[in-house]
Amino acid sequence: GEDVEQSLFLSVREGDSSVINCTYTDSSSTYLYWYKQEPGAGLQLLTYIFSNMDMKQDQRLTVLLNKKDKHLSLRIADTQTGDSAIYFCAESIDTDKLIFGTGTRLQVFP
Amino acid sequence: SAVISQKPSRDICQRGTSLTIQCQVDSQVTMMFWYRQQPGQSLTLIATANQGSEATYESGFVIDKFPISRPNLTFSTLTVSNMSPEDSSIYLCSVVGRPGTGERLNTEAFFGQGTRLTVV
Numbered sequence: 001g002e003d004v005e006q007s008l009f010l011s012v013r014e015g016d017s018s019v020i021n022c023t024y025t026d027s028s029s030t031y032l033y034w035y036k037q038e039p040g041a042g043l044q045l046l047t048y049i050f051s052n053m054d055m056k057q058d059q060r061l062t063v064l065l066n067k068k069d070k071h072l073s074l075r076i077a078d079t080q081t082g083d084s085a086i087y088f089c090a091e092s093i094d095t096d097k098l099i100f101g102t103g104t105r106l107q108v109f110p
Numbered sequence: 111s112a113v114i115s116q117k118p119s120r121d122i123c124q125r126g127t128s129l130t131i132q133c134q135v136d137s138q139v140t141m142m143f144w145y146r147q148q149p150g151q152s153l154t155l156i157a158t159a160n161q162g163s164e165a166t167y168e169s170g171f172v173i174d175k176f177p178i179s180r181p182n183l184t185f186s187t188l189t190v191s192n193m194s195p196e197d198s199s200i201y202l203c204s205v206v207g208r209p210g211t212g213e214r215l216n217t218e219a220f221f222g223q224g225t226r227l228t229v230v
Binding site: 033035041042043045088090092096097098099100101102103 | 141143145151152153154155158202204206219220221222223224
């Protein structure tokens with residue numbers, strides 16, 4: 001079955017890097033996504049990676065994909081207080097429906 | 111990118127009543143998806159709304175409880191029927207960008223702002 005797991009909580013100091021991890025079980029996933037959800041807000045697509053890539057960089061964000069281990073990570077460089085939110089990874093398979101991870105709450109302190 | 115508008119943004123409803131949530135997209139898309147996010151939880155797919163055919167429901171969700179309409183390529187509704195407090199959630203619609211023709215134009219999945227439903 002499909003199962004996407006994340007650690008529940010991450011706390012970092014402002015200016016440090018944050019690494020949010022995600023593991024998934026379906027090897028047929030085609031795209032993997034990272035979403036950000038701030039309190040009371042909708043989902044914001046941060047970035048995505050195609051399953052035949054192993055890295056994607058977009059400004060402060062770096063996505064690493066280890067397809068063999070079914071492990072996805074999101075690194076946020078120079079983390080700011082505005083990055084405090086819940087981060088969801090998600091995988092898409094066959095029909096474009098998304099299977100979401102459990103979410104990681106990132107807290108950034110000064 | 112796609113712009114998705116959902117209405118209402120929030121509502122408080124009495125148990126036993128029904129609420130219809132609307133989702134409008136600014137471009138034609140083949141598939142629209144409805145998700146539920148229960149308090150403090152992740153998102154769970156309810157169903158895929160297909161234009162011109164019945165929606166496809168995920169395990170644990172049934173048409174009688176969550177009827178869906180998809181009258182055209184830019185609009186869908188989700189109804190939460192005979193509500194109970196356990197239905198209190200955020201309901202979100204989503205599209206994967208791809209206007210009209212059947213091919214995947216891009217890979218980005220966009221979400222509406224969600225409808226925050228509280229059932230009392």
